[in-house]
Amino acid sequence: MMAMPGQKAKNFKGSLKRLLVYLKPFTLTLILVLAAAILSTIFSIASPKILGRATDLLFDGMMAKIKGVPGAAIDFEGIAFILALLAGLYIISALFGFIQQYLMSGVAQKVVYRLRNDVNDKLGRLPLKFFDSRSHGDIMSRVTNDVDNISNTLQQSLTQLITSIVTLVGVIVMMLTISPLLTVILVLTLPLSFMVVGFIAKRSQLYFKSQQAELGALNGHVEEMYTGHTIVKAFGHEQKSIQQFDEINDRLYKSSWKAQFISGIMMPLMNLIGNIGYVLICVVGGILVTQRAITVGDIQAFIQYARQFTMPITQTANIANIIQSTIASAERVFELMDEEEEGAEPVRPVVLKQPRGDVAFHDVEFYYKPDVPLIERMNIEVKSGQTVAIVGPTGAGKTTLVNLLMRFYEVTGGSITIDGQPIQGMQRGHLRNQFGMVLQDTWLFNGTIRDNIGYGRPGATEEEIVAAAVAAHADHFIRTLPEGYNTVLNEEASNISQGQKQLLTIARAILADPAILILDEATSSVDTRTEVQIQHAMNHLMTGRTSFVIAHRLSTIRDADLILVMNKGSVIEQGSHDELLEQGGFYADLYNSQFASKAPVAG
Template identity: 55%
Template sequence: MSTPTATRRPMAGGPVGRGFPGMQGPVSKADDFKTSAKRLVSRMRPERVSLVLVVVLGVISVGFSVAGPKILGHATDIIFDGIIARYRGLPGAGIDFAALGSVLRWVLALYLISSIFGWLQGRLLNTVVQRVVFELREDVEAKLHRLPLRYFDGQPRGELLSRVTNDIDNISTTLQQTLSQLLISGLTVIGVLAMMFSISPLLALIALAVIPISVVITGQIGKRSQKLFVAQWKHTGALNAHIEESFTGHQLVKVFGRQKESEAEFRSRNEELYTASSGAQFVSGLIMPAMMFLSNLSYVIIAVVGGLRITGGSMTLGEVTAFIQYSRQFTQPLTQVASMANLMQSGVASAERVFELLDAEEQEPDPADATLPATRRGRVEFEGVSFSYRAEQPLIEDLSLVAEPGQTVAIVGPTGAGKTTLVNLILRFYELDAGRITLDGVDITALKREDLRSQVGMVLQDTWLFGGTIRDNIAYGKPGATEEEIVAAAQATYVDRFVRTLPDGYDTVIDEEASNVSAGEKQLLTIARAFLASPSLLILDEATSSVDTRTESLVQHAMAALRSSRTSFVIAHRLSTIRDADLILVMESGRIVEQGNHEHLLEQRGAYHRLYSAQFAAPVE
């Protein structure tokens, strides 16, 4: 089954359902480059054997590479000595081409071996990085399934998708491009320093003077750029959230003529992203010119001092030329590491955002000694239940009710009264503030969530279908269902009649936006899915709101058959659909203000009577 496709999604910031207060946005953590970088590197510990091999290959590659300039210095001495000897007119003087050829062959062999080991090291390191990123993606996916619904209520979808996709991709790019370079640069610095000290300790000390200056410059610039990179990825998530909302609901945007407002908000968010991105790149980009200046300054000083030592006879020309090459090799890794500072800052900023997701508070774990009801009858009891989305704004307070097995309990009331919240609590989408809910005498907190929800079938007003065939969407309610069971469920819920008119029948593929079936047909498919599951407890949240009157009548008969042997909770605004309910609960502001059957509540002439009259009374001039 492919990824789920929402045919209509709740607005970001509200719980599953409709009309509830939004939750707070994502938590903003203080920028901490050092801690986040350490944590990112610590995720590579399971690959330490491979990393040791990577280091060994890198040492061999760099070792052969750094030996080359010193051997080339001997070639320079051979040429120089031959030219000087001929200039002095010594008999048989000239360049010893046999010795020169031998030296050059050695250098060629060294560089070839260095390249082979460098290729092996890079290939192995890339494999390690991909495994680390693979495991990070798996950890994020598993984390998403452990997060409570409250977390998703407070996260714009585009922002969450940006963390799961863009930020992890950026981490992958950063690790691939920086780890190998950092390793090779570090080993090169060590190897080159050893060769430089073996040639001339004085010149080596001059070259070393660049390091502390480089560290200070890189550190000062890095501190300023890190905050800008964090802001860059934060604004990227906000921009993605706006684009996702605008283009998911682009029909509504056009209907209400809000294109200009949408474009204005896009320009505003895009401007914020541009400002943060350009600022981050500019600040971090200052490192490279500064390092190049220090490198050239060091080169000039070494060349001057080296020339003086040649004239004094303390060094040969070959040694000075070799040392100058080493000085270039010494500053080049420092310059490369500095040039990667912006990439490292960006990658660590993304890691910080991903770790923030991984550190989010999880839902309470299932009990280790979970129990199951002795019998599955579908008796539900609320005992002094209190719940609120936000502590300062109570919603449900001290609510008690009993739904007997086989009863149909209808829940009515104005928008925001807590109707959908009530059924979400049965499914443990949210945890109670006080009281308890029992299913067949067992506290639902003593059940595993999987066991609890396997006993419940739910049909929402907001229809959710998957990208796949109609058969797949119906069979989702019961894995392993036979073709006969799928067709029987479709016939019972009047899905079969419109599926037969489609060219591919049950093999018709629901497209990405489920736009090739009508809103009513989508809702019938979700009802068929619940019918096939045959649960002991059924929840219908405005399940027939998108079907026409005739189809609604047919579905009501199907729902009556489906409800005959199980407890049902029916949330409805159209009171005509719940007249036959065994018990009708009228909710206002999270409290049950009336309860009884249809006739009894009309006789009381209270809240239910007002709702009923508002729907069915004739218009008054």
């Protein structure tokens, strides 16, 4: 069958060369694969001509009996010997085919293993801005689908391509040894075959593209309706959703039907052309037999070769399309591996053995784009043990400030220090070990609750994990679950509530026992009673630790030692809650807009 047209590479030669670099260490194995493929194919190709000799023995014996030749008989011993020889050839061919597949499977998996490791290492060296600027689905597709496509091609299509080429060459050689005239007649049918393949491929490609587009639209619609089925039902859009599904499904049906039908008629047409060739071979071959130019066995062998002749041509055409798609996949993987990495680690990194948590920003500047400043000349002094709240409207730069502090982004100008040491002089891993984070968007993995809490500090004991859960007010709800701490969270942790997820992430941060805490609206997903409990736990946790609290609800940061008010990337106000209210500036406006009925409007 004809393969579905795939994506084409932008730089086929360049991507192919880079892929061959991964194959270079296995050159000797690939030579053995090639040798095994050639030997397997040769033994297979030789079989029809040898079988033709058995046919000749049978035919000659029968003809001698018909003519009444004295002592004429069929040479069954000769036929038996030939059949035994054929059985041996088939076994040897199968053995070399097994060796070929075994060796190639090992090469393919080792190459892809190395490629996956390189991609995984690369992802670990990429800066946060890479992930912020690209779709997660696209990155996952490159890491999984594209690498799997390369693996499948190396393991299957590459060996099939070698076999097809060797078969094509071998069949032509064998046919020429039987009859050059019949070979020419068969080869003359090739242009017609190529015309049919080209005609069908050109038209079916349009429908295959349409089919993939409509399939993507259908999948997107189903996913959207499934994830939002509550909203759909609440607003009574069931019929509209079904109607939209039917319209997309109808378009998919039409494009799929046309694509499958047009591509499906290729084999019947190829068979028709092949049968025309068989008829010509039989007619001309019969004439040659009557002239004793060739034998009946040769005609039989030639017809078998003719049947083998068109198969590798079709396979090679299909594989060429698959390889084009594979190189496109390799190109996408190499594009990922060529992305700009994080800056090099310092040669002699600074190590904070007993970090205090003093943090300072000195004239810090940061640009996402060269001509669009986000943070300009920011100066902040935070002493050890202080709680610093960061407030401001959406897009003010609150999260960016934290990302700069943890070196997810590098400052454009100025410097950030911890305990007087520039963070650029520290290894990123060591720097980030000084921080504990609780974000507004919770992250839990598929595993037990114990494992999710223990993620904060590898090697933590059962008692330490339970103590962290108690401090986060999570122990009670955990023990009410059927399996307690052994409860397994599913992939999206949808078997517990959003508030419970947040409690677990807080317990994880408590267990990590960091020098500096970063809390990004950590209590946004819990009820008021639980929020009060968490605030008490956080107050206990933050004692003696520097804490940065990104807050949207200003009620949660009244007790902060220092409040930084940000707007358009700059710290426009700073001070305590009471001091900022007395100033009657930007913070006072924010606060009074949330608590207008409870707090006096600062004048």
